[in-house]
Amino acid sequence: MSRPLALYDNYTRSLRPFEPLSPHGEVGVYTCGPTVYDYQHIGNFRTFLFEDVLKRVLEWNGYRVRHVMNITDVGHLTSDADTGEDKMEKGARRTGKTAWEIAELYTAAFLDDMRRLNMEEPAVLCRATDHIPEQIDFIADIEKNGYVYRTGDGMYFDTARQPDYGHLARLDIKGLDPGRRVALSDKRNPTDFALWKFAAPDEHRQMEWDSPWGRGFPGWHIECSAMAQKYLGDFFDVHCGGEDHIPVHHTNEIAQTEARIGTRLANFWLHGYFLLQNDAKMAKSAGEFLRIQTLVERGYDPIAFRYLCLTAHYRTQLNFTWDALDAAATGLDRMRNGFHALTDDGSATDAAATGRFTDHINDDLNVPRALAVAWDTLRGDLAPGIKRSTLLAFDRVFGLGLAAWRPPQTSVPDEVRALAEARAAARKTRNWSEADRLRGALHAAGWEMADRPDGYDLKQR
Numbered sequence: 001m002s003r004p005l006a007l008y009d010n011y012t013r014s015l016r017p018f019e020p021l022s023p024h025g026e027v028g029v030y031t032c033g034p035t036v037y038d039y040q041h042i043g044n045f046r047t048f049l050f051e052d053v054l055k056r057v058l059e060w061n062g063y064r065v066r067h068v069m070n071i072t073d074v075g076h077l078t079s080d081a082d083t084g085e086d087k088m089e090k091g092a093r094r095t096g097k098t099a100w101e102i103a104e105l106y107t108a109a110f111l112d113d114m115r116r117l118n119m120e121e122p123a124v125l126c127r128a129t130d131h132i133p134e135q136i137d138f139i140a141d142i143e144k145n146g147y148v149y150r151t152g153d154g155m156y157f158d159t160a161r162q163p164d165y166g167h168l169a170r171l172d173i174k175g176l177d178p179g180r181r182v183a184l185s186d187k188r189n190p191t192d193f194a195l196w197k198f199a200a201p202d203e204h205r206q207m208e209w210d211s212p213w214g215r216g217f218p219g220w221h222i223e224c225s226a227m228a229q230k231y232l233g234d235f236f237d238v239h240c241g242g243e244d245h246i247p248v249h250h251t252n253e254i255a256q257t258e259a260r261i262g263t264r265l266a267n268f269w270l271h272g273y274f275l276l277q278n279d280a281k282m283a284k285s286a287g288e289f290l291r292i293q294t295l296v297e298r299g300y301d302p303i304a305f306r307y308l309c310l311t312a313h314y315r316t317q318l319n320f321t322w323d324a325l326d327a328a329a330t331g332l333d334r335m336r337n338g339f340h341a342l343t344d345d346g347s348a349t350d351a352a353a354t355g356r357f358t359d360h361i362n363d364d365l366n367v368p369r370a371l372a373v374a375w376d377t378l379r380g381d382l383a384p385g386i387k388r389s390t391l392l393a394f395d396r397v398f399g400l401g402l403a404a405w406r407p408p409q410t411s412v413p414d415e416v417r418a419l420a421e422a423r424a425a426a427r428k429t430r431n432w433s434e435a436d437r438l439r440g441a442l443h444a445a446g447w448e449m450a451d452r453p454d455g456y457d458l459k460q461r
Ligand code: AMP
Pocket: 032, 033, 034, 035, 036, 042, 043, 044, 045, 046, 047, 048, 072, 241, 242, 243, 244, 245, 272, 273, 274, 275, 276, 281, 282
């Protein structure tokens, strides 16, 4: 018997056995989606990949999953709290497009990247701007319950009305710097947050709506509480996001939901830890902005990034380096080639290896250990057909697409080979501009080059 699934719940700060709320129904999973004012960086995708693996592990355990993900296309201010500009309006100014156009553009780019990473699509993908009435109803209900007050710039949630406010983050409310109160404007408590912000008369926002309180737009947190409740009910199984969501966004989602219906919205609260760049926070605004497309342009298969994420536990931070990505690409390459050398003879999976694999993934998604079981299986002395079917089963969780991958084969003209060799050399010394130039030359000659750690593949366009 394998170990039953246990997940680390941040609300109770404990590893808890996973019991679905509805034993015969679907497991409800809500994951906070992208803010579509720009491309997502690879850090964002580390969180989305953790959530994809979580879904696959639930499915491995026999559950049907109903996954809901929102698209934040209004209300997320440049700080995660109530100060700064709406990221969408700012993105619109930066690009010269309308806020609606950039929402469209970056949502499409996000979905493309999801596909390139072999991620399963959510059952429901819901936009904040398509759910303004639901958010207004939500605010109206909690206003009736006495949690809402008006300030000069919006309708705010009174966190002092909730003795348990901040439980998820273990916030030390009394210890909050009283100096912050000076900058509170007319907020009653430092932790109070906006439910509805008024459009300033001189602001000329592109996204604003009428409401019982005045023309304006919803705060960022209310969209998730409203859409999660609409699509998954008053209390569902799992809610996820990145670790940055613990102190503000998820804390406030819980506060609002308790104020409306008296639940903490989800039974389990799981958070993916950050991908760092040069050991610092990866920000869209600072440093080199690494997208999935950046990796592709530098010759990496996006699945190598997926593999890299599988090598670290989701509750540890991971520092991104090109060396780490090279190592992941090597691992992926060896696994793909090793898998393809095995013939499919219809054998069953190996029960012992599968048991060990299940023990690890069910131990709060210990995927790095599960990956080690896959390597032991590939290198061990089981019959090839058994290895193959066992690895194929494991790949339902890893999502590396082992079965679909084909080793590339083409005969290549000498001059094309010479360009490719020069590019491989430039890439080795990380001379990206020369590598990009040679890639252009190859492209002009009608060839695409995909780098592998121990060489490269060429294919005709
Ligand atoms: P955003 O587009 O800013 O709303 O973020 C989308 C998701 O990415 C959220 O779940 C964030 O918590 C998560 N996230 C943001 N930065 C990082 C990072 N450096 N590493 C991992 N996840 C991140």
